[in-house]
Amino acid sequence: MPPMKKTILSGSTVTGNLTLGNYIGAINNWRQLQDDYDCLYFLADLHALTVHQDPAILRERIYSFFAQYLALGLDPQKNIIFAQSHVHEHTELSWILTCLTPMGALNRMTQFKEKSAKHTKNINAGLFTYPTLMAADILLYQADLVPVGEDQKQHLELCRDLVGTFENHYGKGLLKMPEPYIGKTGARVMSLQDPIKKMSKSDEVEKNFVAVIEDPKSIEKKIKSAATDSGSEIRFDPEMKPGVSNLLTIYSVLAGKSMAELEAAYAGKMYGHLKVDLAELVVETLRPARERYADLMKNRDHLDQLLASGAARAQVRAQETLKKVYQAVGLVPRKA
Ligand code: ATP
Ligand code: LTN
Numbered sequence: 001m002p003p004m005k006k007t008i009l010s011g012s013t014v015t016g017n018l019t020l021g022n023y024i025g026a027i028n029n030w031r032q033l034q035d036d037y038d039c040l041y042f043l044a045d046l047h048a049l050t051v052h053q054d055p056a057i058l059r060e061r062i063y064s065f066f067a068q069y070l071a072l073g074l075d076p077q078k079n080i081i082f083a084q085s086h087v088h089e090h091t092e093l094s095w096i097l098t099c100l101t102p103m104g105a106l107n108r109m110t111q112f113k114e115k116s117a118k119h120t121k122n123i124n125a126g127l128f129t130y131p132t133l134m135a136a137d138i139l140l141y142q143a144d145l146v147p148v149g150e151d152q153k154q155h156l157e158l159c160r161d162l163v164g165t166f167e168n169h170y171g172k173g174l175l176k177m178p179e180p181y182i183g184k185t186g187a188r189v190m191s192l193q194d195p196i197k198k199m200s201k202s203d204e205v206e207k208n209f210v211a212v213i214e215d216p217k218s219i220e221k222k223i224k225s226a227a228t229d230s231g232s233e234i235r236f237d238p239e240m241k242p243g244v245s246n247l248l249t250i251y252s253v254l255a256g257k258s259m260a261e262l263e264a265a266y267a268g269k270m271y272g273h274l275k276v277d278l279a280e281l282v283v284e285t286l287r288p289a290r291e292r293y294a295d296l297m298k299n300r301d302h303l304d305q306l307l308a309s310g311a312a313r314a315q316v317r318a319q320e321t322l323k324k325v326y327q328a329v330g331l332v333p334r335k336a
Helices: 020-033 055-071 089-098 103-107 110-118 125-139 150-170 216-224 242-255 259-265 271-298 300-329
Strands: 007-013 038-044 080-083 145-147 179-181
Touching (some): 020 038, 020 145, 020 242, 055 080, 055 300, 080 300, 271 300
Parallel strands (some): 038 080
């Protein structure tokens, strides 16, 4: 039965540590969508392999990200939550799409340029074809809406172009044209020490981010030593006051208060006051997740079961699309 609600799909590459940026910009929004949409959230573990990974660390991180999704309130019954590598249709559709993707289009991708400049010793073909796997992730589930950050918009645009190319070759109506989803709080969390750069989970400088799972003492220390700006006024002004504005952004989302309310509350106060309050707010917001996370990580069998059930539900839908695509491009189905 086709779902009546609109389908939302998103994922996070399994690299680094999930940060407060990922929570505010992604997972917290995903959680709020889970009642109103048909949602699929996945761990992009195959995408992680475009950069060299230590196998033991990757394995641990897949469980850890999954447990963090659950601990942060993504419900595995309401949503389909799964690991990309558990549904082999992703790589299969990705191949079909790769064969429709011009080299020139991939060459223009900013992320490819940036990542190949950063990993000069490992400019592999997977890094280059990364967006075709991402397009497969989206198109397999006939997603209507894809919540992604600014940096992923170009990949989504390529995915949309691929729907057009596919339709030109094989006819219309088979793949749904996805749209970007812009959340209500389109907040972008910036690096704590360098607030003109976004807070990134693969940042090598630990002081730049707060991880979702982090010791309260360490969170406090990082927030209290966050870079602030000249002057002493607590005002939201990302141009002139990027440091304080970033702290206010985090505060506003976590406390559900408007900037005007916060500015009024901190009129005449010092940066230090804001930092002390914010540190406590962040620690308290993440505390329940940290506790739940610790419990979840103790029981791998339970995580394995939940992953398996998510993958099974995802696969039913993925298979349906892949079958139609294989047929449309002229492949002969394997007979029993
Ligand atoms: P990396 O640094 O490894 O590229 P990332 O921190 O940018 O990773 P992604 O896996 O690219 O994280 O993104 C997962 C989701 O989190 C995306 O939807 C992205 O928009 C969101 N996100 C990541 N960082 C931030 C941030 N600083 N502020 C708001 N949203 C963010
Ligand atoms: N590249 C994305 C992660 C990702 C994704 C997707 C997001 C992989 N496949 C499909 C949305 C839809 C990133 O955020 N780094």
